[in-house]
Amino acid sequence: EVQLVESGGGLVQPGRSLGLSCVASGFTFDDYALHWVRQAPGKGLEWVSGIDWNSGSIGYADSLKGRFIISRDNTKSSLYLQMNRLRPEDTALYYCARGGAAGTWDYLAYWGQGILVTVSS
Amino acid sequence: EIVMTQSPATLSVSPGERAIVSCRASQSVSNNLAWYQQKPGQAPRLLIYGASTRATGIPVRFSGSGSGTDFTLTISSLQSEDFAVYYCQQYDNGGITFGPGTKVDIK
Numbered sequence: 001e002v003q004l005v006e007s008g009g010g011l012v013q014p015g016r017s018l019g020l021s022c023v024a025s026g027f028t029f030d031d032y033a034l035h036w037v038r039q040a041p042g043k044g045l046e047w048v049s050g051i052d053w054n055s056g057s058i059g060y061a062d063s064l065k066g067r068f069i070i071s072r073d074n075t076k077s078s079l080y081l082q083m084n085r086l087r088p089e090d091t092a093l094y095y096c097a098r099g100g101a102a103g104t105w106d107y108l109a110y111w112g113q114g115i116l117v118t119v120s121s
Numbered sequence: 122e123i124v125m126t127q128s129p130a131t132l133s134v135s136p137g138e139r140a141i142v143s144c145r146a147s148q149s150v151s152n153n154l155a156w157y158q159q160k161p162g163q164a165p166r167l168l169i170y171g172a173s174t175r176a177t178g179i180p181v182r183f184s185g186s187g188s189g190t191d192f193t194l195t196i197s198s199l200q201s202e203d204f205a206v207y208y209c210q211q212y213d214n215g216g217i218t219f220g221p222g223t224k225v226d227i228k
Contacts, residue, residue, distance in 0.1 A: 035217070037165075037219075044206075044208065044219060044220075044221050044222045045157075045159075045165065045208055045210075045219040045222070046219065047210075047217040047218060047219060050217060057215070059215060059216065059217075062122055095164060095165075100155075100167070100170055105212060105215055105217065106153070106155075106170070106212045107155035107167060107170040107171075107210065107212055108155070108157075108165075108167060108210070109167050109170075109176065110167075111164040111165055111166075112164065113164055114164060
């Protein structure tokens with residue numbers, strides 16, 4: 001069974017940094033692209049960032065303007081998101097998601113349950 | 122960035138009736154289009170990928186069609202568990218964007 005478990009969320013002040021982690025199991029981790037998707041309270045889904053199987057291809061939403069950094073450690077079956085210079089509008093539930101087909105960016109076949117990040121003073 | 126739009130924003134349907142949700146891309150995404158269902162308090166669930174391929178375990182009453190810029194999700198006979206928000210997502214050319222969602226509620 002594919003499982004994705006996010007951690008690291010919480011309350012953080014504007015301008016500070018926070019790191020999220022996602023541990024995966026139930027599949028061959030380094031066969032798939034992985035993504036972060038967020039959902040602000042009561043709002044829709046917003047793709048944040050994605051990374052392919054060997055970190056050779058990385059992408060970010062234009063709106064992030066270089067504040068976030070995605071990475072992965074295939075030896076630990078883990079995905080990370082370093083969020084810097086956080087703003088109140090970054091408040092959201094952050095989902096870790098796995099790509100559908102091995103080695104490519106595509107649809108998001110499996111999702112974690114999400115971790116809440118609240119940016120407030 | 123490819124912008125996705127969906128219509129309608131809200132769709133009121135009676136159980137057993139058919140529901141049709143539309144999705145449009147600001148430029149062609151070929152058939153690189155997926156649909157998701159999200160219920161309150163739950164993570165999204167993949168329904169359709171490649172514009173028309175049902176994901177594993179998805180009932181046959183869900184179907185997708187379209188290519189290029191115009192796509193449709195059809196739920197042939199709505200069941201009580203189908204009342205939810207539906208999102209389309211494009212994944213063409215290394216980018217990913219979601220539509221704003223369509224809420225399907227009980228009429």
